[in-house]
Amino acid sequence: MNSIKVIAFDADDTLWINETYFNDAEKQFCILMENYLSHQSTSAILFEKQINNLPLYGYGIKGFILSMIEAASQITNGTINIKATDHIIRIGKDLLTKPVELIDDVESILEKLQGKYKLVVATKGDLKDQHRKLHKSGLGPYFHHIEVMSDKKELDYQKLLKRLDVQPEEFIMIGNSLKSDVLPVLDIGGHAIHIPFHTTWAHERIDFEVIHPKFTTLKKLSEIEKLFNI
Incomplete structure (x- = not known):
């Protein structure tokens, strides 16, 4: 030294602490999508979207929000409604205000x-x-x-x-x-x-x-x- x-x-x-909050947000997203897919499958799709989007959005919460919306669109075959989209945005905004x-x-x-x-x-x-x-x-x-x-x-x-x-x-x-x-x-x-x-x-x-x-x-x-x- x-x-x-x-x-x-x-x-x-x-x-x-950071990743703990992201894990909690991902669980909320999986619950939102559980009428369409299992939590494990939803997490896998979200992870794929995040990795594919890194060159465009970089690391951070805003890219995570956009990846959740994109994942939700794929999971629901493009039928995700405004209420669900608002819910996703709230999940992201909550991350931005964590202590x-x-x-x-x-x-x-x-x-x-x-x-x-x-x-x-x-x-x-x-x-x-x-x-x-x-x-x-x-x-x-x-x-x-x-x-x-x-x-x-x-x-x-x-x-x-x-x-x-x-x-x-x-x-x-x-x-x-x-x-x-x-x-x-x-x-x-x-x-x-x-x-x-x-x-x-x-x-x-x-x-x-x-x-x-x-x-x-x-x-x-x-x-x-x-x-x-x-």
Whole structure:
């Protein structure tokens, strides 16, 4: 850890709870569609729509809402009515007003790291919604830079490092997704810490073990104290 100058945190399910709310919203959508399909089949169609729509809408709640409407149209063979559409929109709007619930120990860890390292938020999703959550979280003052990325691929991280004027070996990324927060950072020569969340979107899962000298898995955020000797 001696070479680290910048510590970047993912936001959703690393700083605060997120996927739990999406799971609840998906359950509501499945209940709305249960006269047409089983919950499992509805979830499968919704997931397919989300993945197909990522190049158009990107990550976030607004794309999720549009994908639900598109999935409902397919499930009902184009007969979805205005009342059901309004219900879907309400499900999405409810997501946009959810409270920001911090992950355990987040603020105490940031307090100990601040001043010793340059702290950064590196997340993806809807720009306005991520800034809303950051504002409501009260964590903004701890961070030197906020980056809401359209995606988290190698090129996206390389652009971030260039803006921060930092070398890969001086950068560490902390997040709950091996696919987005770990693998691309390791591929460009950076360090990464994985802190699993109890639920992960299927699109963010991988089916192999990550073994790398610059990679560490922690059970919870508070274990960073020993790692960074703070």
